[in-house]
Amino acid sequence: MVKKKKTNIKDDRAMLSPAMKMADLVNLNYHLLGVLSRLGVDLGFGEITVGEACRRHSLNVGSFLLICNVYTYDDYIPSGELLFSGAPADIVKYLHSSHVFYLEHELPELERALEKLVAPCDVKQKLVIDRFFSDYKKEVENHFAYEETVVFPYVETFSRDCREQGYSIEQFEKNHSNIDEKLCDLKNIVMKYLPEVCDTVLRNDVMYHICYLEEDLGKHTLIENNVLIPMMTRIEENETR
Amino acid sequence: MKHGNRVKVLLIIPSRIIARGMEGVFHDLGEFSVEGILTDLSRTSEVRLKNMDVELIVVDPVIFDCASRASGRSRIAEYSDAAVVALQTVPMEDDVWRQYDEVVNLYDLPPVIIKKLRTVLANRSETPKSDSQELSAREKEILVCVAKGMLNKEIADLYNISIYTVITHRKNITRKTGIKTVAGLTVYALLNNLIDANSIE
Numbered sequence: 001m002v003k004k005k006k007t008n009i010k011d012d013r014a015m016l017s018p019a020m021k022m023a024d025l026v027n028l029n030y031h032l033l034g035v036l037s038r039l040g041v042d043l044g045f046g047e048i049t050v051g052e053a054c055r056r057h058s059l060n061v062g063s064f065l066l067i068c069n070v071y072t073y074d075d076y077i078p079s080g081e082l083l084f085s086g087a088p089a090d091i092v093k094y095l096h097s098s099h100v101f102y103l104e105h106e107l108p109e110l111e112r113a114l115e116k117l118v119a120p121c122d123v124k125q126k127l128v129i130d131r132f133f134s135d136y137k138k139e140v141e142n143h144f145a146y147e148e149t150v151v152f153p154y155v156e157t158f159s160r161d162c163r164e165q166g167y168s169i170e171q172f173e174k175n176h177s178n179i180d181e182k183l184c185d186l187k188n189i190v191m192k193y194l195p196e197v198c199d200t201v202l203r204n205d206v207m208y209h210i211c212y213l214e215e216d217l218g219k220h221t222l223i224e225n226n227v228l229i230p231m232m233t234r235i236e237e238n239e240t241r
Numbered sequence: 242m243k244h245g246n247r248v249k250v251l252l253i254i255p256s257r258i259i260a261r262g263m264e265g266v267f268h269d270l271g272e273f274s275v276e277g278i279l280t281d282l283s284r285t286s287e288v289r290l291k292n293m294d295v296e297l298i299v300v301d302p303v304i305f306d307c308a309s310r311a312s313g314r315s316r317i318a319e320y321s322d323a324a325v326v327a328l329q330t331v332p333m334e335d336d337v338w339r340q341y342d343e344v345v346n347l348y349d350l351p352p353v354i355i356k357k358l359r360t361v362l363a364n365r366s367e368t369p370k371s372d373s374q375e376l377s378a379r380e381k382e383i384l385v386c387v388a389k390g391m392l393n394k395e396i397a398d399l400y401n402i403s404i405y406t407v408i409t410h411r412k413n414i415t416r417k418t419g420i421k422t423v424a425g426l427t428v429y430a431l432l433n434n435l436i437d438a439n440s441i442e
Contacts, residue, residue: 125431127438128428132427135424181421185420185421186425189432192419194432
């Protein structure tokens with residue numbers, strides 16, 4: 001444990017900072033493009049800094065940096081200071097818009113690509129793959145729905161200084177289920193087991209979608225587990241003291 | 242021991258000094274050859290682990306965080322069939338050590354270490370190991386049962402084997418195919434013509 005922690009990046013000075021130019025941020029890690037659009041920060045920002053961009057979009061700069069750090073550095077563990085400077089409401093806003101993005105954009109895209117890919121397969125094969133995908137989609141929808149109806153409202157109410165009875169972020173921590181297994185299964189099926197009639201270019205297209213989604217959902221979960229939960233735990237502890 | 246046919250060893254040790262030391266122990270004795278050293282089990286390391294085909298892994302369990310330490314051995318088993326020996330650099334709960342095939346202490350003398358490792362490998366060769374990456378006939382049978390929605394107990398009764406054996410087969414199926422869920426295995430079974438669509442549900 002001790003040794004593991006040491007290898008994690010903990011030094012905030014070496015990380016992203018408010019004085020950085022927005023353009024450098026994207027040059028450093030283009031995966032942040034998705035993050036920016038989900039936070040409502042459009043491209044075309046010219047030479048402005050991260051701090052300025054956050055001011056213009058009324059985003060807490062601490063929250064913004066926390067999200068960008070998770071996306072940029074593997075094994076990132078946020079420092080206590082940065083966690084304290086961020087606002088849970090911003091994190092929730094981000095998580096909510098990425099839910100919307102997954103449900104309205106990424107999953108339908110993947111579904112379309114998959115449908116096109118398996119079109120030449122026989123009826124039974126298509127049926128079983130369709131069913132597998134819709135099961136997966138349902139699982140994701142249920143997972144998100146719990147967060148949207150229970151966890152996020154709790155965080156929002158809490159942030160407005162009125163503690164809701166009967167729930168704590170600890171319950172979320174305990175109940176936070178994994179939804180990555182089926183997606184990983186789908187990746188293996190598409191990569192290894194679909195019949196030869198399936199087109200290679202279309203297969204790659206589906207693979208790119210799956211890998212992107214897998215990676216992005218992974219970061220999404222890290223933001224929940226390593227940012228939102230410790231942030232709320234801290235605030236709850238302060239409250240009860 | 243066999244000449245020119247040395248036992249391939251992989252070290253998963255975060256401390257470079259300790260890893261070098263272990264390497265030295267193996268180098269002096271000659272019957273083991275260190276094929277690689279990993280400092281953690283990150284995603285890239287996992288891929289290397291999977292493709293290395295070593296017979297013995299020496300791991301320092303500090304690479305696992307507190308929560309996952311107790312299941313460290315099975316995490317490695319997902320990627321490799323090799324015997325796994327723990328290297329004890331710091332004290333940990335008994336449960337952590339018990340899961341490994343053997344425990345080597347930082348203060349063990351080189352001959353003691355080698356002796357322990359030989360015993361592990363000797364015991365290991367007695368248990369059948371699945372060396373092929375393709376599913377065996379029995380694994381396919383079990384997979385069909387799983388795809389049809391049968392429980393481990395029912396499968397064990399059907400083939401007159403223990404539940405433990407069923408679980409081992411299921412682990413091997415997942416390790417080989419990369420598919421974890423029952424729904425995923427059902428798709429696999431159908432695509433490979435192991436079942437027909439009518440037998441689902």
